[in-house]
Amino acid sequence: MNDHTLTQVDPAQVRALRAFNRFYTQRTGLLDPYLGSAFSLTEVRVLYELAHHAPCTATDLGRRLLLDAGYLSRIVRRFSDAGWLTRTPSPADARQLSLSLTPEGRAAFEPLQQRSREAAARLLAPLAQARRDALIAALDKAQALLSPEAANPSHTAVLRDVRAGDMGWVVQQHGEIYAREYGWNSEFEALVAEIVARMIRQHDPHRERGWIAELDGERVGSVFVVRKSEAEAQLRLLILSPTARGLGLGARLTDECLAFARARGYRKMVLWTNSNLSAARAIYAQRGFALVHSEPHHSYGKDLVGETWELAL
Incomplete structure (x- = not known):
């Protein structure tokens, strides 16, 4: 994307998106340590991927989460030192290691996952069912519009x-x-x-x-x-x-x-x-x-x- 493309974006729309980002991060506490834990949001995202999509390589993690390789390497090293990760040669490429959570790693992650579910439920609970349905539909629409496929959509x-x-x-x-x-x-x-x-x-x-x-x-x-x-x-x-x-x-x-x-x-x-x-x-x-x-x-x-x-x- 070049500078000319960026200048074609309506400044009012840029302000609206930034305002929503500020509103959402404030409501969910994303700028604080994640849900009162000692982890950052990025570290929890790494744990989530390892809990749900392991075994996977560090390269897979970086691609999926769009993380800098050096930053991800430091997170993986910290989790490994804590005894939360196992590393085995990747079946697809022996030069890389497959990462998986140990039982201790899953024990560290599960309370965070439960707190995340409860936080989401607290946001939704005050809303009437019709407003919840409208919110989820709007979020689905936003995710679809912002996905990489939206630039080259295949419509039905x-x-x-x-x-x-x-x-x-x-x-x-x-x-x-x-x-x-x-x-x-x-x-x-x-x-x-x-x-x-x-x-x-x-x-x-x-x-x-x-x-x-x-x-x-x-x-x-x-x-x-x-x-x-x-x-x-x-x-x-x-x-x-x-x-x-x-x-x-x-x-x-x-x-x-x-x-x-x-x-x-x-x-x-x-x-x-x-x-x-x-x-x-x-x-x-x-x-x-x-x-x-x-x-x-x-x-x-x-x-x-x-x-x-x-x-x-």
Whole structure:
């Protein structure tokens, strides 16, 4: 990582992360001797690895814990002098020694592990179950985002049918994304809510369908085909969360709509959009949709140009 990459990070986000680090270390006492023992946090981490992943070499420990070799060597020597470690030639490389905890080493570690469990339980105990669940989910998310794999993620994307609760999410996503990215006011969210309510009340399961896109188990997109007439289907509410863009999901959602409309015997698909929604317009154009009408309008607090697109099926 070079200096130019670092300068691209928002300073406000840097301050927020540092503030959380200060808060968390203060709440958990990580800057003090670990849980009232004579050990530092790093020494306890070494003991933990030896208790749960031994036998292993010092090289394995250093790689797993991202520790300086000299610093780790001093910790290993101290534990060995205390009679907490055994050293045997590594089966994989006779030039290295495999390290394991002795019974005395495990006896030294177990009280620390129990105190750590109790400290975590004390942090969680005052929280209601729903808040505990939310906290653990947030920690899982943070760990996933900060893992080395996050820089080159391998995502699992699926398109599925609409389930209970999805339509409320569709309204929320339209309200949040269009306000944040285009500055549209709450009139747009109200419009989407009206469209969604009408779609639910008037749903024709044979001639209408919706899809929700999920990425790694989280909702990230939607699209719907609704009946406009016996011959015409309408594509509605195509949206993607920012985290899902660039993966081809918008195209996949649109293709599902086209395949469904053709299978149900529609002869034309129509849609209405705005001229500033360039990513969506590109998807439509690539699939043969043609712009047949445009008209300026003032809506959602902005001057816009509405567009009608059509595709013969």
